[in-house]
Amino acid sequence: MSNQVQDYPSRLSDPASRKMGTFSYLPPMDEQKIRRQIEWIVKNGWNPAIEHTEPENAWSHYWYMWKLPMFGETDVERILAELEACHRANPGNHVRLIGYDNYRQTQGTSIVVYRGRMV
Template sequence: MSDVQDYESSLGDAAISRKYETFSYLPTLTAESIRAQIQYIVDKGWNPGIEHTEPAHAISNYWYMWKLPMFGETDVDAILAEVEACHKAHPENHVRLLGFDNFAQSAGTAMVLHRGVSV
């Protein structure tokens, strides 16, 4: 049997150690990787949505929605600009991007793009 890596989570350092969403267990996404993931959302026909929350409340099922989902948006730069605007408005919050699948009526993907700072 192979060794399985354990991802420790620390209540004292939840902003860094906790794992959230699709890519949390991988190294931090590069700018190119983020663009590729957004392009995937667009290519699938999913509607991008941006949410944010305080690190202390990130385990909760409720995150604050940043504006409305970007229904029908296909411009990766416009989506990135909204992610950055959310991060600028709430620099201490986690910011995540979702891809809403309107046929399955669920989130097709979700990824935290900015991790907030615990205060």
């Protein structure tokens, strides 16, 4: 058994190879796994927020905010519905879910739920 680290040949010139955070190196999450991530965010008391951007701008620090953060929201179905609504309104964009940690005053997690396609 080899303990070598696998190389991921991400290149700016190859949009299909680009990775966006830790979760993007894993196989795509199905709906149940996404649901479990949302449940974890809610269980930890973090505030969910949804952002989106065009794939060609994903490397920018600025993504568009989809509505206001969902302060205090604990209904997983409502969060899933907002993710889907953002995706329907912006079908070519990446859509990500963020969990804001109230105590540390920072993003506790960020997960790209829908990936747009480069044109």
